[in-house]
Amino acid sequence: MATAIYTHPDCTLHEMGEGHPESPMRLKAILAALESSGLASKLSMREAPEARREHLERVHDAQHVDLIFESAPERGYAYLDPDTSMNAKSLSAALRAAGAVVSATDAVMAGDASNAFCAVRPPGHHATPTRPMGFCIFNNVAIGAMHAIEQHGLERVAVLDFDVHHGNGTEDAFHEDPRVMLCSTFQHPYYPYCGADSGNEHIINVPLPAMTDGRGFREAVERKKVEQELELAATIQQNLFPAKLPKLTNIDLAARNRPARQCGGDYYDALTLDHIKTADRHLICVADVSGKGLPASLLMSNMQATLRALLGRLPSLTELVTHTNSLLYATTPSNKYVTAILLELEADPGQCRYVNAGHTDCLLLRANGAAEWLKSTGTPLGLMSPDIVELMQPYEERGFEFCPGDLVALFSDGVTEAQDEHENEFGEERTASFIRPIAHEQAEVIVERVFNELDRFAGAAPQYDDITLMVIKKLA
DSSP: OOOEEEEOTHHHHOOOSTTOSSOHHHHHHHHHHHHHHTOGGGSEEEEOOOOOHHHHTTTSOHHHHHHHHHHOOSSSOEEEETTEEEOTTHHHHHHHHHHHHHHHHHHHHHTSOSOEEEOOSSOOTTOOSSOOBTTBSSOHHHHHHHHHHHTTOOSOEEEEEESSSOOHHHHHHHTTOTTEEEEEEEESSOTTOOOSOOOSSSEEEEEEOTTOOHHHHHHHHHHHHHHHHHHHHHHHHHTTSOSSOOOBTTEEEEEEEEOSSSSOOEEEEEEEOGGGTOTTEEEEEEEEESSOHHHHHHHHHHHHHHHHHHTTTSSSHHHHHHHHHHHHHHHSOTTOOEEEEEEEEETTTTEEEEEEESOOOEEEEOTTSOEEEEOOOBOOBTTSOHHHHHHHOOOOOEEEEOOTTOEEEEEOHHHHTOBOTTOOBOHHHHHHHHHGGGTTSOHHHHHHHHHHHHHHHHTTSOOOSOEEEEEEEEOO
């Protein structure tokens, strides 16, 4: 099946004045090259029809269309903006440029052509839904994309736009329409001085510096692909955190995570101990995977899946941690491990048991202001083989009574090891001292204020590590 090529003589008669860069010679050069190369005989040459008003108004508002028809001159030039004008043949050329894309879409969708090339002008990708600009009168490709959706029922259409200039009009047309994905590469900063950031997932803009060669182009596209994959991974990872924390009798619970990179290795959860047959017994967990970024996030998801799979199948906290260590040791690289604190909380009467698997010391702040620290009771998960752990330091369970007015703050070392511009650490003492006078606040408020204080403390210093904080308050 031949490639169809749509064109029309009127497209070479549209011109905007002597010396204008958008010259008829552009199209004449393409058509001449097709003839001289012998390609023209292998193509299905077709006359571009005029687009109908209904085609145009799928993208442009009625006032825009009216302006073009009313501005078309019988002789001379009519200026639509300082760069864009019309002569006596411009209206026909503009209608046929848009009509070519519509007709080409019909031919490909009907199986009448395997693909199609529209050798037409004026160009279109700067024309917005409300105004012509940048040599463009109607947005030809946007009109074709909407025709594919509205006439042929396509659910998704991709537009690939490569040019010195960003296709701002095409982006404007589809910025809020996820049915159309626009991939645009262009020199930046350059006319129309926009497009560096689209602000959504289906508009993929890849701005390039001047004189970027083929290798640079490919690297930029690959880099953008990696960025999008990381964004997707970050979204998936966020969905691994609980959508909402459970409501517990006489317990106020809040948590927050902020990764240092797009993806992080911290984890928190609050899980009902179903095998206990009461909704007031929960397993609270905060964990920290060694490393950062995507590798850490993958191990974090493994930790979450392992913990949830074992929950309720083992009678004690020490056995749960021991089996988790065995599974992670068998499935993770030797240089990767997880520190975690697992707290079994019985809201009423307020009994707590915990295992700290090589995790940073966490805070138990008593109602009278006294600070106690929930220290390590075993090795990090996945670091040592089960036999060595059993021989050297089996996991130990410890307990405490959780009384009214008490507060537990479980956090990753991103809290205590946060650094300021002089590499001073926030530290355990400052953590306890900051929380102590605000312990009467709601848990959610405490979490927010701690994050704000960490930012104030760090100043201009970057966030080097993931930060996770869970606050648990005993109300009565």
